[in-house]
Each structure stands twice: as C-alpha cells, then as structure tokens.
Amino acid sequence: MKLLVTGGCGFIGSDFIRWILDARPDLQVTNLDSLTYAGNLENLAECEANPRYRFVRGSVADADAVDAAVREAEGIVHFAAESHVDRSLYGPVDFARTNVEGTVVLLEAARRHRLRRFVLVSTDEVYGSLAEEGTFTESSPLAPSSAYSATKAAGDLMALAYRRTFGLDVVITRGSNTYGPHQYPEKFIPLFITNALEDRPCPLYGDGRNVRDWLYVRDHTRGIWAAFEGGRSGEVYNLGGGNERRNVDVARAVLRAVGRPESLIQHVADRPGHDRRYALDTRKARAELGWAPDIPFERGLSDTVAWYRDHAEWVRRVKSGDYRTYYERHYGIGNRLEPGARSLEPEIQDEKPTSST
Ligand SMILES: NC(=O)c1ccc[n+]([C@@H]2O[C@H](COP(=O)([O-])OP(=O)(O)OC[C@H]3O[C@@H](n4cnc5c(N)ncnc54)[C@H](O)[C@@H]3O)[C@@H](O)[C@H]2O)c1
Numbered sequence: 011m012k013l014l015v016t017g018g019c020g021f022i023g024s025d026f027i028r029w030i031l032d033a034r035p036d037l038q039v040t041n042l043d044s045l046t047y048a049g050n051l052e053n054l055a056e057c058e059a060n061p062r063y064r065f066v067r068g069s070v071a072d073a074d075a076v077d078a079a080v081r082e083a084e085g086i087v088h089f090a091a092e093s094h095v096d097r098s099l100y101g102p103v104d105f106a107r108t109n110v111e112g113t114v115v116l117l118e119a120a121r122r123h124r125l126r127r128f129v130l131v132s133t134d135e136v137y138g139s140l141a142e143e144g145t146f147t148e149s150s151p152l153a154p155s156s157a158y159s160a161t162k163a164a165g166d167l168m169a170l171a172y173r174r175t176f177g178l179d180v181v182i183t184r185g186s187n188t189y190g191p192h193q194y195p196e197k198f199i200p201l202f203i204t205n206a207l208e209d210r211p212c213p214l215y216g217d218g219r220n221v222r223d224w225l226y227v228r229d230h231t232r233g234i235w236a237a238f239e240g241g242r243s244g245e246v247y248n249l250g251g252g253n254e255r256r257n258v259d260v261a262r263a264v265l266r267a268v269g270r271p272e273s274l275i276q277h278v279a280d281r282p283g284h285d286r287r288y289a290l291d292t293r294k295a296r297a298e299l300g301w302a303p304d305i306p307f308e309r310g311l312s313d314t315v316a317w318y319r320d321h322a323e324w325v326r327r328v329k330s331g332d333y334r335t336y337y338e339r340h341y342g343i344g345n346r347l348e349p350g351a352r353s354l355e356p357e358i359q360d361e362k363p364t365s366s367t
Contacts, residue, residue: 012038014083016070016116017090019043021193022131022185024053026087026231031060033235038062042079043090044069047332052324053192070112073119080119085127087238088116094196095135095158096281096340102157109161110168117172117180127179129238130169134186134223134248135159139285147291148184148246155283166246173244181241183234186250186290190227190310191317195329196336199224199311202261203318204325206268213341216280218258221287225251226310229303236299247299250290253307263308267315278341 013030017023018041027039043049045067057063068075070090080086090112092098092105113130120128137146138153152167154160172178189199202212233249241247255263261275295301305313318325 019049023089098157113165136163145291186223202264211276213278224253226305236301247295248290
C-alpha cells in the first residue's frame with residue numbers, strides 16, 4: 011500500500027515513519043512536510059536510503075502540492091500541524107492556516123482521489139480542561155481553550171463532516187501529552203531535560219499543579235496505526251498513557267533522571283488559558299483496536315533522558331536560531347519573568363529583544 015504521511019519530519023510523525031517502514035515491509039511511505047522550525051530532516055536520516063521512503067517538501071495548505079501527493083496515495087496519516095500551545099499565543103493565524111485550512115485541503119484531495127482511509131492525528135486538548143475528578147470519553151463535548159486546541163478541534167469537525175457529507179473514510183485519534191526522543195525542546199519534558207543537562211534553570215508555569223497524562227511516543231505511534239488498520243470509519247479513539255502526573259512531579263522526576271538538583275526549577279508566570287487537568291478514558295481504543303500503552307512512565311523517561319544525553323549535537327543545532335529568539339520572547343524578563351528576576355538564559359540576555367506582534 012502507498013501511504014501518505016504529513017508532518018513526518020516532526021516528533022511523532024518521524025517516530026511513526028521509522029517504525030512503520032520496519033514493521034510493514036509491504037508499505038511505501040511518502041512524507042509531505044513543509045519543514046517549519048519543528049520539522050527536521052535529521053529525524054529521518056536513517057530512512058533516506060530506504061527505497062520505500064520518499065520525502066516531498068510542501069505545505070498541506072498548498073492545494074497543488076497536496077493534490078500531487080494524494081493522487082499517488084491509497085491512505086493518509088495526517089500529523090502535520092502547528093503543535094505548540096505556547097506559540098499559538100503569538101501566531102494564531104499560522105495555526106488556523108495549517109491545522110484548519112491544511113486539514114481541509116487534504117480532506118478535499120482525499121475525497122477527490124477516493125482514498126481508502128484518512129487518519130487525522132488529533133489531541134486530547136480539544137476537550138478542554140477537567141476538574142480534579144473524571145475523564146474525557148470520545149463523546150465528551152469539545153471545549154478547547156487555546157488557538158492550538160481550537161484549530162485542532164476545527165480540523166476534527168471538518169474531518170467528521172467529510173465523513174457524513176461525502177462518505178470519506180475518516181478515523182480520528184486523540185492522543186494525550188506525548189514524550190520521547192526527537193521532540194523539539196520547547197515542549198515541557200525535553201525543555202527540562204535539555205536545560206537541566208546544561209545546568210540551566212527550568213521554567214515551570216504557575217503553581218506546577220496542572221495535571222497531564224503522559225504517553226510514550228512509540229505507544230502513540232502504535233495506537234495511530236491500530237486506528238488506521240482497525241478503527242471504524244467516522245469514529246474517534248482516545249489514546250492516553252494512563253500516566254497522570256502533576257507538572258511539578260514530572261519536573262522533579264526529570265531532574266532526578268538527569269541527576270540535577272530540584273533547585274533548578276524556576277516558577278514562572280502561568281500561561282494564559284492553561285488547562286488544569288487532562289485525563290482520557292481509553293476503553294474504546296483498548297476494546298476496538300486491541301491497543302494499550304506499553305511503556306511505563308519511569309522507563310520512557312529514562313530512555314528519553316538517555317537519548318538527549320547521547321544526542322548533544324542534535325540538541326545544539328535545534329536550540330539555536332529560531333529557538334533562542336522564541337525562548338527569550340516567551341520566557342524573558344517582562345513576559346513570564348518579573349522585572350528583576352534571575353534570567354533563565356544568562357548568555358542570551360544581551361541579545362536584541364525580539365519584536366512582538
Ligand atoms: N506532541 C504531543 O504531545 C501531541 C499529543 C497529541 C497529539 N499531537 C498531534 O500530533 C501531531 C504531530 O505532533 P508533533 O508533536 O509531532 O508535532 P511537531 O511540531 O514536532 O511536528 C509537526 C510537523 O509538521 C510539519 N508541518 C507544520 N506545518 C506544516 C504544513 N503547513 N505543511 C506540512 N507540514 C507542516 C512540521 O515541519 C513538522 O515536521 C500534531 O497533529 C499534533 O496536534 C501531538
């Protein structure tokens with residue numbers, strides 16, 4: 011089968027491609043990725059020589075690029091997205107363009123070329139925030155809080171509309187917070203690992219009591235493929251790790267795993283609209299897809315720390331350029347940090363402040 015994967019140069023998409031090329035020798039994979047700051051060809055260096063793998067640079071919002079890629083495919087797994095909630099504070103329009111428009115452009119091409127299956131990789135964040143108790147099921151109402159989650163929810167709704175109106179075979183997965191190797195270090199766990207490895211302060215939002223359910227990337231990858239193979243058309247499947255943790259406890263676990271003191275944790279002003287808690291009911295995926303997460307949090311975390319330790323060059327390249335500009339803008343004095351606070355990045359303090367939009 012010919013599979014089109016979008017956003018395959020990012021964190022989860024690259025794990026999926028590395029895994030599927032190995033697990034399914036009958037598959038040919040085309041990866042359509044526009045290589046934003048989060049897309050990294052190095053993530054798929056080991057696949058480049060594989061004759062069953064092809065990379066095409068292009069945006070999912072570009073109808074011509076999408077048409078050319080979809081015309082040759084039989085199925086799609088759609089990962090491509092602007093994926094970082096914090097960045098959606100600064101550029102919501104980019105999020106709408108990729109996560110909504112890009113998804114619709116792909117759906118439209120899939121309908122035109124009568125693809126067999128379209129899996130949309132979505133997120134538990136579309137459900138919004140939970141109180142202390144309870145879990146989200148697939149029929150919980152959508153109540154997204156950020157421009158990221160709102161645009162992902164819009165993509166989900168368009169996909170379901172294409173199923174109902176045009177009969178396109180669509181399946182949606184809603185994964186919980188994912189961690190593992192190759193994740194761009196703006197996200198919580200790799201941010202803490204890489205800062206701690208450099209003995210730098212680790213910025214923790216608010217009181218640190220927000221709760222997330224952590225899913226190891228390979229477990230997420232397997233769940234997405236299980237949905238592609240076994241999901242019922244028009245259905246949504248929650249993929250959660252069953253590892254609910256308060257952020258402050260994750261922060262401490264990371265510092266223990268890296269071998270650094272808790273004093274590196276630096277509380278910073280909370281993010282606006284920061285959801286308090288996510289937790290997923292995954293009974294449907296377990297019963298219908300035969301999927302269950304496999305990797306315990308402590309093992310996944312220790313493997314992840316080992317990966318970042320062993321890939322210092324990858325980290326160095328990724329944490330330069332755009333990363334530094336974004337970091338200073340987001341965590342700098344006068345934004346997350348009060349005037350007079352200890353800077354999180356002493357060596358970039360002297361750089362010219364970035365313009366704000
Ligand atoms: N990371 C998580 O914790 C998590 C959890 C649940 C769901 N998801 C979803 O999984 C998917 C992948 O997330 P990730 O963490 O791997 O993201 P990522 O930011 O690491 O990677 C996104 C990839 O998409 C590409 N991309 C962005 N805009 C594009 C466009 N217009 N056209 C083509 N390619 C484009 C980027 O270049 C990059 O390679 C996203 O849809 C995200 O919403 C992520």
